[in-house]
Amino acid sequence: GAGVSQSPRYKVAKRGQDVALRCDPISGHVSLFWYQQALGQGPEFLTYFQNEAQLDKSGLPSDRFFAERPEGSVSTLKIQRTQQEDSAVYLCASSPNLRAGELFFGEGSRLTVL
Amino acid sequence: GENVEQHPSTLSVQEGDSAVIKCTYSDSASNYFPWYKQELGKRPQLIIDIRSNVGEKKDQRIAVTLNKTAKHFSLHITETQPEDSAVYFCAATPGISSGTYKYIFGTGTRLKVLA
Numbered sequence: 001g002a003g004v005s006q007s008p009r010y011k012v013a014k015r016g017q018d019v020a021l022r023c024d025p026i027s028g029h030v031s032l033f034w035y036q037q038a039l040g041q042g043p044e045f046l047t048y049f050q051n052e053a054q055l056d057k058s059g060l061p062s063d064r065f066f067a068e069r070p071e072g073s074v075s076t077l078k079i080q081r082t083q084q085e086d087s088a089v090y091l092c093a094s095s096p097n098l099r100a101g102e103l104f105f106g107e108g109s110r111l112t113v114l
Numbered sequence: 115g116e117n118v119e120q121h122p123s124t125l126s127v128q129e130g131d132s133a134v135i136k137c138t139y140s141d142s143a144s145n146y147f148p149w150y151k152q153e154l155g156k157r158p159q160l161i162i163d164i165r166s167n168v169g170e171k172k173d174q175r176i177a178v179t180l181n182k183t184a185k186h187f188s189l190h191i192t193e194t195q196p197e198d199s200a201v202y203f204c205a206a207t208p209g210i211s212s213g214t215y216k217y218i219f220g221t222g223t224r225l226k227v228l229a
């Protein structure tokens with residue numbers, strides 16, 4: 001594809017609902033990252049994958065957050081029993097290889113928990 | 115773990131003037147330092163980056179300098195234009211030497227270029 005694609009772009013959830021956010025990285029990109037960006041703040045690291053392996057999930061704020069990338073391409077970030085503090089933009093980024101380099105970000109999924 | 119501090123949080127300059135944004139990092143193993151520009155409602159996009167074996171890098175009106183000893187790096191924009199108005203984020207990553215490629219971002223600088 002032309003770039004990193006995320007869906008849905010906007011999601012409104014009632015407190016307690018489960019949500020799933022999808023990320024389609026650039027084809028062939030090995031690394032995939034999830035970030036949480038609160039309003040007016042910088043992206044906060046959540047987790048990253050190298051192919052299908054989740055190498056670092058130290059940024060996931062609680063066990064309500066779960067990410068997977070079963071076939072090393074599309075990734076899903078799942079948030080269970082959403083809370084108001086989960087409201088943020090969730091950014092996905094991919095990178096072509098393992099050497100530190102440019103991250104290609106998606107447009108993000110804006111989650112609002114009422 | 116790595117921590118990145120960024121200053122100032124907001125910066126207003128007159129068109130044509132220079133702008134400087136500074137970041138400090140805590141992990142001496144960090145070896146890659148990118149800068150991203152994020153326009154309102156848009157995705158962050160890389161504008162320039164530098165690796166730890168280089169002290170300065172320039173791309174037209176944009177330059178980045180790195181001081182490994184002091185653990186800080188700066189973004190310099192010369193001859194600012196209204197389209198430079200955006201939020202700028204610095205980041206640092208320790209790379210595989212620390213067992214992770216996670217990128218730690220600063221809190222951002224909102225740059226306003228006044229016409």
